[in-house]
Amino acid sequence: MLVNIRETHKSTDIKDVVSIDVPGVDSNFQILNNHDNLVSLLKKGTLKYKDITGKEYLLNIERSGIIYVANNNVKIILL
Numbered sequence: 001m002l003v004n005i006r007e008t009h010k011s012t013d014i015k016d017v018v019s020i021d022v023p024g025v026d027s028n029f030q031i032l033n034n035h036d037n038l039v040s041l042l043k044k045g046t047l048k049y050k051d052i053t054g055k056e057y058l059l060n061i062e063r064s065g066i067i068y069v070a071n072n073n074v075k076i077i078l079l
Contacts, residue, residue: 001033003049003074005059020049020074022067031069038069042076 003014020031023045031038047059065078 001031001035001072001074003076005076005078007063007078014049016052017049017074018052020047022047022076023061025064031067031074034072035069038067040067041065042067042078047076 001017001020003017003020005012005014018033021028022031023043025041025043028045029040042061042065044064045061047061048056049059050056061078063078065076068075068077
């Protein structure tokens with residue numbers, strides 16, 4: 001799946017992601033490849049994703065935001 005992270009002055013695309021763990025407002029949750037459509041709020045925390053080779057990456061999220069999942073694309077908009 002393709003993950004797009006948008007910040008105020010920057011946009012980052014991450015390709016070939018098979019899973020992503022995000023800090024939801026109530027608890028962390030995971031999005032897998034071909035996940036159903038979803039819209040949710042995010043809080044500050046650590047975003048973790050795994051690529052098709054199995055390598056894991058960590059990104060620190062320093063702002064709250066919104067996550068949209070549709071058609072195997074994940075868009076994260078940080079406010």
